[in-house]
Amino acid sequence: MEAAAEPGNLAGVQHIILILSGKGGVGKSTVCTELALALRHAGKKVGILDVDLCGPSIPRMLRAQGKAVHQCNGGWVPVFADQEQSISLMSVGFLLEQPDEAVVWRGPKKNALIKQFVSDVAWGQLDYLVVDTPPGTSDEHMAAVEALRPYRPLGALVVTTPQAVSVGDVRRELTFCRKTGLRVMGVVENMSGFTCPHCAECTSVFSRGGGEELARLAGVPFLGSVPLDPALTRSLEEGRDFIQEFPNSPAFPALAAIAQKILDATPAQAS
Numbered sequence: 554m555e556a557a558a559e560p561g562n563l564a565g566v567q568h569i570i571l572i573l574s575g576k577g578g579v580g581k582s583t584v585c586t587e588l589a590l591a592l593r594h595a596g597k598k599v600g601i602l603d604v605d606l607c608g609p610s611i612p613r614m615l616r617a618q619g620k621a622v623h624q625c626n627g628g629w630v631p632v633f634a635d636q637e638q639s640i641s642l643m644s645v646g647f648l649l650e651q652p653d654e655a656v657v658w659r660g661p662k663k664n665a666l667i668k669q670f671v672s673d674v675a676w677g678q679l680d681y682l683v684v685d686t687p688p689g690t691s692d693e694h695m696a697a698v699e700a701l702r703p704y705r706p707l708g709a710l711v712v713t714t715p716q717a718v719s720v721g722d723v724r725r726e727l728t729f730c731r732k733t734g735l736r737v738m739g740v741v742e743n744m745s746g747f748t749c750p751h752c753a754e755c756t757s758v759f760s761r762g763g764g765e766e767l768a769r770l771a772g773v774p775f776l777g778s779v780p781l782d783p784a785l786t787r788s789l790e791e792g793r794d795f796i797q798e799f800p801n802s803p804a805f806p807a808l809a810a811i812a813q814k815i816l817d818a819t820p821a822q823a824s
């Protein structure tokens with residue numbers, strides 16, 4: 554059951570939230586996927602737009618790799634992903650899987666392609682569109698922001714780990730948000746609470762509270778810490794629904810609480 558929506562139309566999307574991170578590998582796509590699933594479990598209609606040209610991993614996380622995507626009246630039609638086939642997904646990964654497309658997307662027209670791609674997906678009616686982005690800040694981010702901004706004020710959620718090196722990069726993300734007019738909905742600290750059993754130094758590298766302190770200093774909300782949780786990796790590797798199948802694992806209450814904060818901060822708008 555493919556979406557039967559107007560092509561090129563973001564007008565039916567109530568809230569657009571960009572997931573940003575200063576560094577790669579901090580769990581941005583994981584947080585994006587799990588929050589989308591949590592919002593869907595809360596009864597919301599959710600879409601994921603994956604514009605992470607560096608490593609579009611959402612199709613893999615939702616077991617949607619290799620799905621055929623097609624255009625209708627010039628607009629991309631999202632596929633249904635996740636176990637219940639209720640999350641709409643469009644990923645640059647679908648296009649990059651095609652060798653000819655991959656060459657074009659890595660060429661000089663990349664930013665123009667991103668803009669066109671972002672504004673040409675036919676989402677239909679959605680409560681939330683969660684957007685996974687590449688790590689860092691770049692022209693590609695600007696291209697996505699410029700294409701999305703005409704439709705709704707954009708919220709941003711910044712993911713970090715408690716490492717000093719990662720926390721430092723978040724400052725750049727917050728500056729990017731300020732300069733591009735993105736509303737920072739908050740900072741999420743991922744992979745928190747890790748204590749290396751082998752050496753004392755690791756405890757200081759993964760010091761607790763880095764993200765919270767950063768949010769406090771930057772004057773933005775701190776949404777919560779998601780602990781390092783093998784069940785999270787496992788659920789994504791095995792294409793299982795973490796929220797439904799691992800409710801007793803440590804990351805579950807953290808993700809549920811963050812999703813609730815997003816729901817509280819984004820009241821339904823009159824259409």
Ligand SMILES: Nc1ncnc2c1ncn2[C@@H]1O[C@H](COP(=O)(O)OP(=O)(O)OP(=O)(O)O)[C@@H](O)[C@H]1O
Pocket residue numbers: 574576577578579580581582583584605607608609610687688743744745779780781782783785786787789804
């Ligand atoms: N809280 C967590 N507990 C355990 N493993 C995690 C957690 N968060 C993420 N991971 C794992 O860390 C790895 C990297 O996560 P992910 O791909 O989400 O990072 P990313 O920031 O999106 O990376 P990139 O932007 O470079 O693509 C994945 O294997 C994922 O399963």
